[in-house]
Amino acid sequence: MHAAVMAEKFPVVLLDSLALQAARLLAENRLPGLVVAxxxxRPYTVLPASDVVKFLVPAYVQEAPTLAAVLSESMADRAADKLGGKTVREVLSARPSDLAVVEHDDNIVEVAAMMARLRCPLTAVLRNGTMIGVITASRLLELVLAPH
Structure with missing residues (x-):
């Protein structure tokens, strides 16, 4: 099976898109991440949902997780405030994750190998340099595990 057959339409955000809109896309669609173009x-990187969550948690709590127990849950209510006015570029980690990219005629094993090598939950599928869709890890597993 070729990547073009496995690919699905998938939300894409730009580096200069609003981070709050990206977070809403992640939450509303329960996505593991978004392709950032x-x-x-052109596909650039992946914005993992975990990076957005990490952006919301203060650095001192990340360094000492036991502090989370003493913070009020109202901090979570202010998450939208922290994302407000920020761009996707600002939320991306200092070292953006590599985005797995495959060609439309790559087979399922080639796609799986790329995802595994980069530990990326998403793979952008290109045809003549243009992204035609995305394959998620869950979509790949669905196809691999389907009875033949």
Whole structure:
């Protein structure tokens, strides 16, 4: 099976998209991450949902997780405030995750190998340099585990 057959339409955000809108896309669709593209539409990186969560947690709590127990849950209510006005570029970690990219005619093993090597939950599928869809790890597993 070729990547083009496995690919699905998937939300894409730009580096300069609002981080709050990206977070809402992640939450509303329960996505593992989003493909982040450059202004000209080329896939650039993946924004894992975990990076957005990490952005919301103060650094001192990340360093000493026991402090989380003494913080009020109202901090979570202010999450939207922390994302407000920020761009996806600002939420991405200092070292953005590699985005797995495959060609439309790559087979299922080639796609799986790319995802595994980069430990990426999403793979952008390209045809002539243009992204035609995305394969998620869950979609790949669905296809691999389907009875033949």
């Amino acid at each position: 450059t202004a000209d539409g």
